[in-house]
Amino acid sequence: MNVREVQEAVRTRLEPVREALKAIPGLPDMFEQCFMNTLDTTVQIDEGRTFVITGDIPAMWLRDSTAQVLHYLRFADLDEVRQVIRGLIRQQVDCILYDPYANAFNKTPHPGWDATDLPKKKELVWERKYEVDSLCYPVWLMHRYAQATGDYAFLDEACLQALRAIVDVFRTEQRHETSEYYFIRTNCPPSDTLSNEGRGAPVGYTGMTWSGFRPSDDACTYGYLVPSNLFAEKILGYLAEFAARANDPALADDARKLAGEIKSGVAQHAVVRHPEHGDIYAYEVDGLGNHHLMDDANVPSLLSLPYLGVCAKDDPLYLNTRAFVLSPGNPYFSAGTYARGIGSPHTPKGYIWHIALIMQAMTATKTSEVTELVSMILATHADTGFMHEGFDPNDPARFTRPWFAWANSLFGELLYGLYEAGKLESVLSGITR
Numbered sequence: 052m053n054v055r056e057v058q059e060a061v062r063t064r065l066e067p068v069r070e071a072l073k074a075i076p077g078l079p080d081m082f083e084q085c086f087m088n089t090l091d092t093t094v095q096i097d098e099g100r101t102f103v104i105t106g107d108i109p110a111m112w113l114r115d116s117t118a119q120v121l122h123y124l125r126f127a128d129l130d131e132v133r134q135v136i137r138g139l140i141r142q143q144v145d146c147i148l149y150d151p152y153a154n155a156f157n158k159t160p161h162p163g164w165d166a167t168d169l170p171k172k173k174e175l176v177w178e179r180k181y182e183v184d185s186l187c188y189p190v191w192l193m194h195r196y197a198q199a200t201g202d203y204a205f206l207d208e209a210c211l212q213a214l215r216a217i218v219d220v221f222r223t224e225q226r227h228e229t230s231e232y233y234f235i236r237t238n239c240p241p242s243d244t245l246s247n248e249g250r251g252a253p254v255g256y257t258g259m260t261w262s263g264f265r266p267s268d269d270a271c272t273y274g275y276l277v278p279s280n281l282f283a284e285k286i287l288g289y290l291a292e293f294a295a296r297a298n299d300p301a302l303a304d305d306a307r308k309l310a311g312e313i314k315s316g317v318a319q320h321a322v323v324r325h326p327e328h329g330d331i332y333a334y335e336v337d338g339l340g341n342h343h344l345m346d347d348a349n350v351p352s353l354l355s356l357p358y359l360g361v362c363a364k365d366d367p368l369y370l371n372t373r374a375f376v377l378s379p380g381n382p383y384f385s386a387g388t389y390a391r392g393i394g395s396p397h398t399p400k401g402y403i404w405h406i407a408l409i410m411q412a413m414t415a416t417k418t419s420e421v422t423e424l425v426s427m428i429l430a431t432h433a434d435t436g437f438m439h440e441g442f443d444p445n446d447p448a449r450f451t452r453p454w455f456a457w458a459n460s461l462f463g464e465l466l467y468g469l470y471e472a473g474k475l476e477s478v479l480s481g482i483t484r
Contacts, residue, residue: 052096052131052134053096054090054094054095054096056131057090057094057131057132057134057135058087058090058091060126060129060131060132061086061087061090061123061126061129061131061132062083062087064126064129065082065083065086065087067470068082068466068467068470068475069082069083071470071475071476071479072466072475072479074479074480075429075479075482077436078429080436081432081436081437082462082463082466084436084437084459085436085437085438085459085460085462085463086122086459086460086462086463086464086466086467087463088437088456088459088460088463089103089119089120089123089456089459089460090123090135092106092454092456093105093106093119093456094135095158096134096135096138099137099138099141100138100139100141100142100145101135101136101137101138101139101141101142102142102158103115103116103119103120103139103142103456104456105119105155105455105456105457106452106454106455106456106457107452107453107454107455108155108177110155110156110157110161110163110164110177110178111142111146111155111156111157111158111177112154112155112185113143113146113147113154113155113156113185113186113188113189114154114182114184114185114188114266115456115457116139116142116143116188117139117143117188117189117191117192118188118350118457118460118461119456119457119460120135120136120139120192120460121192121195121460121464122460122461122463122464122467123135123136124136124195124196124199125199125467125471127196127199127200133196133200133202136192136196137196137202137204137205139192140189140192140193140196140205140210141205143189143192143213144189144205144209144210144213145209146175147186147189147213147216147217148209148212148213148216149173149175149176150172150173150175150176150179151186151213151216151217151219151220152179152181152220152232153172153173153176153177153178153179153181153185154178154179154180154181154182154185154264154268155176155177155178155180156175156176156177157174157175157176157177158175159175160174160175161174161175161177163176163177163178164177164178165178165236165239167236167237168234168235168236169233169234169235169236169249170233178268179234180234180263180264180268181224181232181234181262181263181264182262182263182264182265182266182268182279183221183224183260183261183262183276183279183280183282183283184262184266184279184282184283184350184351186217186220186221186283187279187282187283187285187286187351189213190214190217190286190289190290190293191282191286191289191359193205193206193210193289193293194286194289194292194293203293203296206293206296206297210293211293211294211297211299211302214290214293214294214302214306215302217290218287218290218302218305218306218309221260221283221287221309222260222305222309224260224261224262225256225258225259225260225261225312226256227250227251227254227261227274228254230261232263233245233248233249233250234249234263234264235248235249241270242269242270242396242397243268243269243270244270245263245270246270251263251270251271251274252271252272252273252274252337253337253339254273254274254275254337254338254339255337255338255339256338257275257316257319257320257336257338258312258313258315258316258319259275259277259280259312259313259316259317259320259321259336259338260275260280260283260309260313261274261275262274262275262276262279265279265347265349266279266347266349266350266351266352267347267348267349267395267396267397268397269347269395269396269397271335272335272343273335273336273337273341273342273343274335274337275316275320275321275335275336275337275338276334276335277317277321277332277333277334277335277336277353278332278334278351278352278353278355278356279351280313280316280317280321281317281332281351281356281359281361281362282351282359282361283310283313284310284313284314284317284361285310285359285360285361287306287307287309287310287313288306288307288310290302290306291303291304291306291307291310294306316338317332320336320338321333321336321342322368323342323344325344325371325375325380327375327380328371328372328374328375328378328380329371330368330371331344331368331371331372331375332353332368332372334346334347334353344375344380344381345376345381345382345383346375346376346381346383346384346393347383347393347395347396347397348383348392348393348394348395348403348404348406348407348410348441349395349397349404349406350406350410352376352393352407352410353372353373353376354373354376354377354393354407354410354411354414355410355413355414356369356372356414357369357413357414358410358413358414364414364415364416365416373414376393377392377393377411381393383395383396385401385402385403385444386444387401387403387443387444387445388444388445389427389430389431389444389445389447390403390408390427390430390431390442390444390447391403391427391444392404392407392408392411392424392427392444393407393411394407394441395441397441398440398441398451399441399443399451401443401444402441402442402443402444402450402451403431403441403442403444404440404441404442404458405428405431405432405438405439405440405442405458405461405462406438406440406457406458406461408424408427408428409424409428409438409458409461409462409464409465410461411424412424412425412465413461413464413465413468418474418477418478418481419481421469421474421478422477422478422479422481422482425465425478425479425482426481426482428462429482430447431444431447432447433447433448433450435453437453437454437455437459438455438458438459438461438462439451439452439453439455439458440452440455440458
């Protein structure tokens, strides 16, 4: 099978949505090119493996590669799609077994982002910034694939070894002071390396699992990254189900126990009282009494928790947190002429991310909010027809990353999901043309 066969198979399924989008000039083509961007530009199929680069960086992130293909699972009745996803699962398993602390990988030997990083990387590692979510996303992909297909053939011994490695790393990093992991990069901004001789700021034991870096690949201020821990708790349940199916009760029990410890740690250490919004989740904590109130556009984020399956959209604690992160109280919330939403310290101050606007729409409960967000997106792609990383809300032609497949996939997923839910016509009718 080659990539062209998959592209052709998926494109046949897009026509009903294209037809529904015709009320907005140019939107059918924009939808299709965003929905297809991953398959059209980033997928490499080789010997049963699917390698998915992130876009303008020629490396595969465990997080991004999963997020880039999830919207294709609605077409899992197509053998071509199943082969692509199974191949990606195999590739991700290989990556985890190669180095479970790495966040991004090369297809062939390459010095990666910075050849001077310490400790010295293996030749297939692009970057070795340890991020909790990097080990969550592959399990989520397995779960979503199995749900869509009923196919568990991927659950072989190599896959089980990878699942054990995930639990082992999460357990080790519950007590980071005993871990051998460190990361040092020189001649870079402070956010690109870890303080304290590469160990990060001190933390106390909480039951949560430590993360060196955020999904943005920026260093954590405090080591317990709350949205990633909430995601880890969720995926450990999926991992336990896989282990039970594969007749590994010890792994299943350990995963469930670890999930319970993380849940307890979040409840005891990560919920803080805000004077305006009530009880909310902190973004990061250290187990020593310090917490960081903010949200970042990258997923897992606090905003994205319902999308990740962590909680319901109407969960009271989530709603309180959502109100905070979508307010000026969040230091990375910005507003301008064309949009308002969440950005990231990873991009210029005041920039907003399309991923955050899309995630806000996906977690909204009111059609009016979704309409407003789609309108913002259509006003800020700078006539490119693609999503970007961050953009200036007063001048959307100023943006970062012209080729960012994850954001494009999410926009395609948003519109297709609205179509499936019977809400697309209502959303489009409220857009001023």
